[in-house]
Amino acid sequence: MTDAVHPVAVIAPPRSRNGAAALLRAVVRNRLARVGLVIVVALCAIAIFAPVLAPYSPYDQDLYRVLAPPSTVHWLGTDNLGRDLLSRLLFGTRVSLFVGVVSSLISAVVGVVIGLFSGFKGGAVDALIMRVTDAFLCFPPLIFILAMSAVLGPGLQNVMLSFALFGWTIFARIARGQVLLVRELPFVEAARSVGIPPMRIMYRHILPNIAPPVLVAISIGIGTAILIESGVSFLGLGVQPPLASWGKELRVGFTYLSAAPLFSIAPGVMISLAITAFNFLGDGPRDALDPRLRGDGVRR
Amino acid sequence: MGKYIGIRLAHALVVLAIVVVLVFVIARLIPGDAIMAAMAGSVDLHDPSVVAKVRHQYGLDQPIFVQFAVWLGRFVRGDWGTSIGTGERVLDMFARRLPVTLELFLGATVWSIAVGIPAGIIGALKRNSTLDMAVTAGAMVGVSVPAFWEAIVLIYLFAVLLPVFPPSGYVPLSDGWLANLRAMVLPTFVLGTHSGGLLARYVRSSLLEVLGQDFIRTARAKGFSETAVIVKHALKPSMIPVVTVIGLSWGGLLAGAFFVEVIFAIPGLGRMSVEAIFQKDYPVMQATLIVVSLNVLLVNVLVDILYGYLDPRVRVRG
Amino acid sequence: MNASLAGKAGPQALLSVRDLTVEFAIDAGVITAVNGVSFDLNAGEILAMVGESGCGKSATALALLRLIADPPGRIVGGEVRFRDRDLLSVDETEIRDIRGNRIAMIFQEPMTSLNPVYTLGRQLGEPLALHKNLGGETLLAKCIALLESVSIPEPQQRLQSYPHQFSGGMRQRVMIAMGMSCDPDIVIADEPTTALDVTIQAQLLELLKAQVEKRRAALLLITHNLGVVARYADRVNVMYAGRIVESAGADDIYAAPRHPYTIGLLRSVPRLDRPVSEKLAPIEGQPPNPLDLPKGCPFHPRCPFAIDKCCAEAPR
Numbered sequence: 001m002t003d004a005v006h007p008v009a010v011i012a013p014p015r016s017r018n019g020a021a022a023l024l025r026a027v028v029r030n031r032l033a034r035v036g037l038v039i040v041v042a043l044c045a046i047a048i049f050a051p052v053l054a055p056y057s058p059y060d061q062d063l064y065r066v067l068a069p070p071s072t073v074h075w076l077g078t079d080n081l082g083r084d085l086l087s088r089l090l091f092g093t094r095v096s097l098f099v100g101v102v103s104s105l106i107s108a109v110v111g112v113v114i115g116l117f118s119g120f121k122g123g124a125v126d127a128l129i130m131r132v133t134d135a136f137l138c139f140p141p142l143i144f145i146l147a148m149s150a151v152l153g154p155g156l157q158n159v160m161l162s163f164a165l166f167g168w169t170i171f172a173r174i175a176r177g178q179v180l181l182v183r184e185l186p187f188v189e190a191a192r193s194v195g196i197p198p199m200r201i202m203y204r205h206i207l208p209n210i211a212p213p214v215l216v217a218i219s220i221g222i223g224t225a226i227l228i229e230s231g232v233s234f235l236g237l238g239v240q241p242p243l244a245s246w247g248k249e250l251r252v253g254f255t256y257l258s259a260a261p262l263f264s265i266a267p268g269v270m271i272s273l274a275i276t277a278f279n280f281l282g283d284g285p286r287d288a289l290d291p292r293l294r295g296d297g298v299r300r
Numbered sequence: 301m302g303k304y305i306g307i308r309l310a311h312a313l314v315v316l317a318i319v320v321v322l323v324f325v326i327a328r329l330i331p332g333d334a335i336m337a338a339m340a341g342s343v344d345l346h347d348p349s350v351v352a353k354v355r356h357q358y359g360l361d362q363p364i365f366v367q368f369a370v371w372l373g374r375f376v377r378g379d380w381g382t383s384i385g386t387g388e389r390v391l392d393m394f395a396r397r398l399p400v401t402l403e404l405f406l407g408a409t410v411w412s413i414a415v416g417i418p419a420g421i422i423g424a425l426k427r428n429s430t431l432d433m434a435v436t437a438g439a440m441v442g443v444s445v446p447a448f449w450e451a452i453v454l455i456y457l458f459a460v461l462l463p464v465f466p467p468s469g470y471v472p473l474s475d476g477w478l479a480n481l482r483a484m485v486l487p488t489f490v491l492g493t494h495s496g497g498l499l500a501r502y503v504r505s506s507l508l509e510v511l512g513q514d515f516i517r518t519a520r521a522k523g524f525s526e527t528a529v530i531v532k533h534a535l536k537p538s539m540i541p542v543v544t545v546i547g548l549s550w551g552g553l554l555a556g557a558f559f560v561e562v563i564f565a566i567p568g569l570g571r572m573s574v575e576a577i578f579q580k581d582y583p584v585m586q587a588t589l590i591v592v593s594l595n596v597l598l599v600n601v602l603v604d605i606l607y608g609y610l611d612p613r614v615r616v617r618g
Numbered sequence: 619m620n621a622s623l624a625g626k627a628g629p630q631a632l633l634s635v636r637d638l639t640v641e642f643a644i645d646a647g648v649i650t651a652v653n654g655v656s657f658d659l660n661a662g663e664i665l666a667m668v669g670e671s672g673c674g675k676s677a678t679a680l681a682l683l684r685l686i687a688d689p690p691g692r693i694v695g696g697e698v699r700f701r702d703r704d705l706l707s708v709d710e711t712e713i714r715d716i717r718g719n720r721i722a723m724i725f726q727e728p729m730t731s732l733n734p735v736y737t738l739g740r741q742l743g744e745p746l747a748l749h750k751n752l753g754g755e756t757l758l759a760k761c762i763a764l765l766e767s768v769s770i771p772e773p774q775q776r777l778q779s780y781p782h783q784f785s786g787g788m789r790q791r792v793m794i795a796m797g798m799s800c801d802p803d804i805v806i807a808d809e810p811t812t813a814l815d816v817t818i819q820a821q822l823l824e825l826l827k828a829q830v831e832k833r834r835a836a837l838l839l840i841t842h843n844l845g846v847v848a849r850y851a852d853r854v855n856v857m858y859a860g861r862i863v864e865s866a867g868a869d870d871i872y873a874a875p876r877h878p879y880t881i882g883l884l885r886s887v888p889r890l891d892r893p894v895s896e897k898l899a900p901i902e903g904q905p906p907n908p909l910d911l912p913k914g915c916p917f918h919p920r921c922p923f924a925i926d927k928c929c930a931e932a933p934r
Binding site: 513514515517518519520521522523524525533536537540610611612613 | 685710730782796
């Protein structure tokens with residue numbers, strides 16, 4: 001577990017003081033990131049306006065029309081209880097986005113705090129925290145969450161909680177990396193020698209530099225959270241009925257694969273679309289901000 | 301080089317200790333009643349003496365540190381407990397299913413290397429061409445599409461619509477290697493997609509960066525052909541960071557295996573673990589967590605050491 | 619620039635460059651880094667190309683061997699005659715045969731010009747292996763001899779080491795050895811000492827000169843250091859904004875510079891034999907923006923002798 005070699009964690013501070021603006025520019029300039037942004041915005045719109053957009057309530061059952069193929073009445077057909085698939089998917093957007101965003105944000109906050117602390121303290125405390133981070137990273141996220149769901153029980157809150165329990169690690173690394181970089185800079189030493197309290201230094205110099213890579217990581221984190229939530233729901237341990245979630249729909253759909261293939265295809269498309277969009281959004285600017293900092297003396 | 305390995309190992313040991321404690325904590329967090337409930341089928345829980353006996357049998361009546369020590373001791377000696385669900389020795393269960401999962405992993409790795417690396421190289425060499433866009437987009441999609449959905453789609457396409465491969469099920473090698481391979485094509489492909497996509501991306505960006513270096517210009521100035529320049533001078537430096545990608549994606553590979561095994565009904569470690577989680581079969585769960593995390597730890601340490609071996613500059617820095 | 623300023627073409631110039639033009643396409647537009655450059659290089663002479671950063675001297679050198687990165691650069695015109703062939707129009711096989719073999723190049727950045735993951739020995743031996751088909755023991759012996767010729771101690775051990783284990787000066791020696799290995803007719807050294815300490819610079823240049831003289835090769839030395847020019851060069855080309863503005867023998871340039879830019883350059887060098895209180899005399903103004911060169915003579919905005927005509931056309 002080398003700190004120096006982890007591509008995500010070691011990102012050079014952007015040159016402009018206004019890191020967020022630079023990030024925005026990087027997003028807009030990158031083609032893939034633009035696509036991602038458009039899709040993300042669309043998904044958010046769907047989530048917000050689901051009640052308006054959905055032709056039916058996701059809970060209305062029509063037992064005469066079970067597993068119906070697509071038609072003008074039900075654009076995507078119906079599920080095994082006669083509920084309109086399209087509506088269920090549209091409402092599922094809410095669940096997935098909610099879980100994704102909340103999980104990622106909690107991880108970010110927890111992780112950044114821990115990372116800042118670790119970076120500032122340095123020494124043995126820092127080393128120990130880094131080993132703990134490494135330890136958490138030994139568990140593939142999915143497996144960790146599955147285990148936690150056995151421990152805490154199924155349900156969305158537990159999924160979000162479990163995600164935060166390991167998600168903080170990436171953010172901690174990023175934050176710590178930035179602290180290490182900035183700490184050594186002459187002007188920070190100068191500031192300290194003049195008596196400016198460390199809190200103020202952190203606020204004015206470190207936080208702005210952290211923002212871009214953290215934002216990127218949040219975006220990718222949302223993608224990961226959605227992936228995990230759908231995976232966990234697919235296995236039956238996430239969202240509980242009657243809530244609609246993409247993963248859960250996929251689970252049911254799978255059992256009817258030959259009878260109603262759309263039931264399996266549609267939810268998956270939504271999941272993939274969402275994950276891809278957040279990944280594009282996060283990855284595009286990452287190339288611009290990027291790990292040229294391999295510290296190997298090679299000219300960048 | 302020795303110092304480099306030494307430091308890595310020291311770190312790894314600390315991490316190992318923390319991991320072990322974590323696993324223990326997680327497993328012990330399972331509410332006792334849950335364990336009881338899982339066993340409800342086999343014993344009569346209304347009788348307090350039976351409950352007490354069961355608790356004693358599983359050591360649940362001891363103080364927590366003692367439990368930890370006992371458990372650790374047993375684990376190291378190979379006594380991984382017995383499955384609450386099947387009553388089998390956990391170690392035996394692992395042994396039986398390991399080869400199956402191993403085959404899955406091997407196949408997936410073959411796919412990801414065979415497709416990912418060439419794709420990444422092509423993408424870098426034909427930068428910004430349509431081919432490159434295809435590679436980049438493909439890699440991103442490969443990374444983003446969930447394994448379980450990809451499995452479903454592929455099953456539909458190649459097992460339901462066009463019955464080329466079996467939709468699920470595992471055929472042991474003893475029953476014929478052709479049937480075995482046929483059953484493994486889809487699962488290994490699905491599992492290999494994610495890491496293949498990662499590989500393609502990293503290979504591409506690594507190669508691009510290397511191609512921009514001065515020493516490539518020197519190589520050209522010596523009179524080498526473009527191909528020779530790439531093969532002789534660009535490939536080795538660009539492959540080195542790729543090694544770390546393998547380490548990074550290992551965890552994802554493990555997690556993916558869980559899904560693939562469940563969907564394709566392959567009797568490997570992943571499926572066993574998922575079932576154990578549903579049944580709250582905590583000896584199996586514990587063992588799984590340890591095996592998985594140890595595995596990831598080991599792979600990462602190996603990758604670090606390998607990196608030091610490949611990149612002469614790293615050894616000096618330690 | 620017409621041919622008369624291209625230098626005294628001796629009996630027959632070894633390398634003859636005519637109207638070389640190189641463009642670079644960047645986001646903001648097209649830069650003509652090398653604009654109709656013409657000069658000759660005679661066998662056995664040391665020709666210096668002098669100019670500020672960005673004047674096009676490196677691009678000229680790279681163009682000679684067709685090493686311009688395409689994209690974003692392109693050689694759009696001109697002729698480079700070497701041994702009765704135009705290097706700009708020969709096919710790939712021929713130019714590769716010439717690179718490292720008949721014409722060798724030594725680059726500026728010793729830190730990054732060597733491949734970090736291969737041993738020095740392997741890299742040193744590559745030109746010989748490639749062009750002279752040497753291998754095994756013979757190659758090893760030659761490499762040791764090469765290292766000895768550039769005064770690197772313990773050559774046998776050094777061959778097994780990696781570039782990062784060497785200092786910049788030593789790496790540059792290896793680069794020189796590498797360049798000389800196939801006995802080239804021409805050596806192009808692109809600011810070989812700029813990235814190094816001053817003390818090392820002198821040693822290295824002496825070494826380079828000795829090597830070149832020993833093999834009777836011609837040296838095209840690119841530098842921005844006028845002191846270096848004075849000491850080592852036989853002839854000098856002064857470049858500004860992609861063009862050669864003056865070309866003369868080294869002695870002549872110092873004794874009787876003709877172009878205002880050259881005059882300005884020479885005057886701006888602080889000298890040890892002047893009183894300390896004398897003010898520095900820089901050339902007024904800034905180097906031009908390559909995207910937006912002044913019309914006519916590119917130097918006219920900064921030229922103390924500028925007249926109206928200078929805005930319209932370049933001097934002859």
